Amino acid sequence: MPSSQLLRSRPAVGWALLASELSVLFRRRRTWAMLLALAAVPILIALAVRLSSATPPPGRGPAFLDQITQNGLFVGAVGLIVCVPLFLPLTVGVVAGDTIAGEASAGTLRYLLVAPAGRVRLLLVKFAAAVVFCVAATLAVAVAGAAIGIALFPVGPVTLLSGDTISVGESLLRSLLVAAYISVSLIGLSAIGLFISTLTDVPVGAMASTIVLAVVSQVLDSLPQLDWLHPWLFSHYWLGFGDLLRQPISWDSFGNNAILQAAYVLVFAALAYGRFSSKDILS
């Protein structure tokens, strides 16, 4: 029967579309420029600490900065802490804001929809590609940090926040957990960017609004007078990955963060569906 054949061939179309979307995303010079800029952050930090004669005093600057000279594995952690408030949301905002609006402004959106893909599948594929970029961006910082740290500083057992010490192997595992935490943290922002991207044909506008929202959310999160609002802000748990660096690991913030991000994804994916499926595609 033709209908069942169609059903069976659907996933294939979806995967093919995702593969082509990913290859387009990761063949763009802009994507690589952003990943390289992110990787440069821990490298600059490591070079600055290596070249300066004085060790950073404890308790000043980003957390763990004073530990770098004793253990290079902390470079990745410091890099992630520095990147989480602005640089990572910036790059994620660019990618997520570009998803639909970029195709619309390039005039390619209608050709994508002529193919038997359907608008829902296109949205899903675009969102999946943005999520893949979240993971890639976080890994760029973490891996570059670990590499430059191992190259420039001694490497040894890692001290956790609780004062307990873990082996190098386990610390790499924890670094991956932290990277996973931050990737999850950025998914909600990707969904917001996807929705904003369906509202406009001007990709720069969608990118800028997404990034502005990330900053506004963090500003609201820092005001104690608005503490009733804080658990609802998508940036509320962004720096909560410190809980993964305790002994024993506290999974509470990981779970809360995942639930919060999932809620944001559901709401904004549904909004994006509402907008995109009822939109007149003119370009």
Next chain:
Amino acid sequence: MNRAWKRWVPAGVVVAVIASAAIAVPLTASAAVDLPTKTPQQVLALVARSHVGSLSGTIEQTSNLGLPQLPTTGTGSDSAASSALGLLSSSYTARVYLDGPTKARAQVMDKLAERDVIRNGSDVWLYSSRDNTAIHSTLPARTNKRPGATTGEVKTPGELATKLLAAVDSTTTVSVGNDTRVAGRTAYDLVLTPRATGTLVGSVSIAVDSETGLPLSVQLAARGQKDPAFSVAFSSLTLAAPSADVFSFTPPVGAKVKEQAMPSHQGAMKPLRPETDAVKPSMIGSGWDAVLSMPAGAETAKLTSSPLFGKLTTTVAGGHLFHTALVNVLVTNDGRVFAGSVPVERLQAVASAP
């Protein structure tokens, strides 16, 4: 037009489901509990019989004392702001592990930082990740067998409740409120209300685990304030012995290690605050509206010369007032200090009395 509307239905449904879940989940957590009725005396006896020696759990302490609130920003380790006025007056989340009378660990979980108190036998370690320092002290032998391990300045609901209940006398009315649920356990609500009207304390509410008698939460309500002025409660609790390696602590390589002698008369772990007995404070009155008075001396001079002093206090007739929802502190112009859970007028009256 009709079809376009339908496209927005999923968005509406998702928002409605999330909103109802956000309302329903806290409601089911605090769903009505119906325990066999007990008199206040029976609940007090339940607490007195309680002998929970081993537990691991998470404590949440919030204080709403009406102190100025500052925005929290930045990516640094954030322990300084909350420790400026001492742990007891700050809001934090801490994990607590107890095993028998001599093993205890408390982890105050700050943003990207942690403060630990670990007691294992007679060894006590204080560790702060922010400045990577470890302070070691050894408890005198005779306190080793003291019942009830403490976790230093991190007060568990049990410790606080024991202190509060020890002070219960004829100036306090004890009653049992509605049964509640704390950390997933059913609890009796023991309410202590001061008989005296001239105190800032409205009432004290202690949730007592119906099964073991362990106090699960302590809330202090101030007169004329809706939110509890101070609350410490378990948010999760397991009544099983934690694994032994939780209590073994060796200072990390690279940490500054300090050795500190433990004051011999003190079983509690407060090595950070050596007690000076140069000036002896005295109590005026008793019960809830008692006033603590301290004569002028070096200690009070140090207090008034601090740059924070001018910012935290307001000028009132006769001196400077440090006001919180539960406690007023009056520093008179001649350097005497009066403190108590009483309105400022009473402090002024005590200060001007001959």
